[in-house]
Amino acid sequence: MARSAANSDAFNAVAEPRRREILNYLVMQERSVSEIVEAMELEQPSISKHLKVLKGVGLVAARRDGRQMLYKVNPMAIRPLHDWTSTFERLWKDQLLRIKQRAEGNNATKE
Amino acid sequence: MARSAANSDAFNAVAEPRRREILNYLVMQERSVSEIVEAMELEQPSISKHLKVLKGVGLVAARRDGRQMLYKVNPMAIRPLHDWTSTFERLWKDQLLRIKQRAEGNNATKE
DNA sequence: TTGACATATTCCTATATGGGAATATATTGA
DNA sequence: TCAATATATTCCCATATAGGAATATGTCAA
Secondary structure (H helix, E strand, O other): OOOOOOOOOOOHHHHOHHHHHHHHHHHHHEEEEHHHHOOOOOOOOHHHHHHHHHHHOEEEEEEEEEEEEEEOOOOHHHHHHHHHHHHHHHHHHHHHHHHHHHHHHOOOOHO | OOOOOOOHHHHHHHHHHHHHHHHHHHHHHHHHHHHHHHHHOOHHHHHHHHHHHHHOOOOEEEEOOOOOEEEOOOOOHHHHHHHHHHHHHHHHHHHHHHHHHHHHHHHHHOO
């Protein structure tokens, strides 16, 4: 079996670095395809293909404005990723706390 | 060019659903490979391969205990994912707020 | 040393890319 | 209708899987 398709879910879609770059760029505001092409060093067809994947999983929304297509982030689609990573938040906070406590202990007792 | 390797970074590693399942399972506590195999419906070699990828990007750590290998999550490695998704948090909160305000507006003015 | 248990690795194959090149489609203005 | 602009799609290929099967490696107990 091959890897799951990039357009199967948001996790797969954002695995591709260029697609994360596009999302980062769209955080600021809605942009046309040509603006995205200019901002990134990548051919227009590649950008369009990445946008198709992002749209396929709902990470961006598009609307036509004359000859242009304007894309914007759909932030809600990122929440599942955020929520999933948050389930580990307690763990890394505990880990940081232990590291800090150990450091303080070392200073005090020179153990 | 093909897709970037699964062991290139945490984003690619967690794109695979089975690997997320493994991480979810390891949130509770450290586990041996056979425990993971039992918990998931997947052959042992596949589990070992997934664990290798996860270890490769630092998402899990392993230690030997007799014949067993015990794996645990390294939560710090998930922080980059969390941080990246957090950059969109303001956006979806604004979006939720607008939705809420619109709903309230409708109730009040029946617009 | 040997047998058994626990994991890891190798080999194989179907599948899904991601980007470049070429081409198709959509929309506007004359 | 036609040319020009803006995007999208198709074709092609090198690459990287993910899982199954078979096998290798590591560790302990007798």
